[in-house]
Amino acid sequence: MLLALAEAAKAGGRGEVPVGAVLVRNGTALAAEGNRMRELADPTAHAEMMVIRAAASVLGNDRLAECDLYVTLEPCTMCAGAISFARLRRVYYGASDPKGGAIESGVRFFAQPTCHHKPETYGGLGERESAELLREFFAERRWPGRL
């Protein structure tokens, strides 16, 4: 999760919402990435999507057996769908996201009948550091008139 936090900080430095993710298999990091939606002009380039795609490419398989995801923010609806398709084993995430999350918030996708693979999920890992990165990022960008 420290590596995911470092990727989140790097994403913030690039002007992206600071979220980072790492994809791990058998104790080895297959991929580590942060958000790149603005940089790549790609609305799907969330940190989670980037590491899933990179790890699947490394393994040459669209199913990531025995792989675990570490991500600094609760995954959104799109990423929850991708996590399920990728057959990830476990998801460890930092801060909860009541406005956009889809694990414990929103559509709670892994508990739905249209979800056909449900990973184990563990929230709150590095929660304080993850949330602080997001708070700082948005505080710096807030218009003075709105403070």
Added chain:
Amino acid sequence: MLLALAEAAKAGGRGEVPVGAVLVRNGTALAAEGNRMRELADPTAHAEMMVIRAAASVLGNDRLAECDLYVTLEPCTMCAGAISFARLRRVYYGASDPKGGAIESGVRFFAQPTCHHKPETYGGLGERESAELLREFFAERRWPGRL
């Protein structure tokens, strides 16, 4: 939708689940693609994701203003999330997907509070042809013992 159906048929010919999509802006097709999950070893390579990413790349913007999506099958949870992030204007889809869809089925994402952009949606366009492609594909792959 005829172009999306042609992409679906081509995807089936490549051994992929036959779903095709086209991204249109002002009457011009910016991208047309079919599923490529197996070929690219990428669990996120659904037809909808492929055309959203391609069109965003063409426009150099992660928000696809005034763009409409044509897709042969009701989008899944992952794709519904991506459609919302991409700010698509309208989604026209063929067959419904009660087992995996997320528009009129499953999580009905566009009706949820964690969905922050809701496109107009129109189902049933080319429904018969879309469903027939899927039926043929799965019938050919079904084990004789299960028929």
